[in-house]
Amino acid sequence: xxxxxxxxxxxxxxxxxxxxxxxxxxxxxxxxxxxxxxxxxxxxxxxxxxxxxxxxxxxxxxxxxxxxxxxxxxxxxxxxxxxxxxxxxxxxxxxxxxxxxxxxxxx
Numbered sequence: 001x002x003x004x005x006x007x008x009x010x011x012x013x014x015x016x017x018x019x020x021x022x023x024x025x026x027x028x029x030x031x032x033x034x035x036x037x038x039x040x041x042x043x044x045x046x047x048x049x050x051x052x053x054x055x056x057x058x059x060x061x062x063x064x065x066x067x068x069x070x071x072x073x074x075x076x077x078x079x080x081x082x083x084x085x086x087x088x089x090x091x092x093x094x095x096x097x098x099x100x101x102x103x104x105x106x107x
Contacts, residue, residue: 016090016094028060028063031046031061032064035082068084070083071083
């Protein structure tokens with residue numbers, strides 16, 4: 001976040017910005033949706049589901065993994081991915097706080 005002076009913001013603000021940035025591409029949303037629809041996933045399975053090349057899928061998976069939205073485990077020569085529930089809870093809590101604060105607000 002260099003030019004945005006990220007050090008001027010709280011750790012939570014920076015963490016949420018990282019998560020939202022990682023989720024800000026439709027392919028990554030599609031990957032998350034796909035991972036939620038299956039028990040486990042190998043990268044090749046995702047390539048068969050989305051209209052993107054394998055290197056592009058790998059780059060999107062890397063972004064999601066770097067933001068801790070997904071986890072990957074190596075099984076032989078394959079990597080199996082799954083959603084990281086702890087990160088999803090953080091996002092849910094953040095939006096829950098927003099929803100709670102909006103209850104008593106009006107425009």
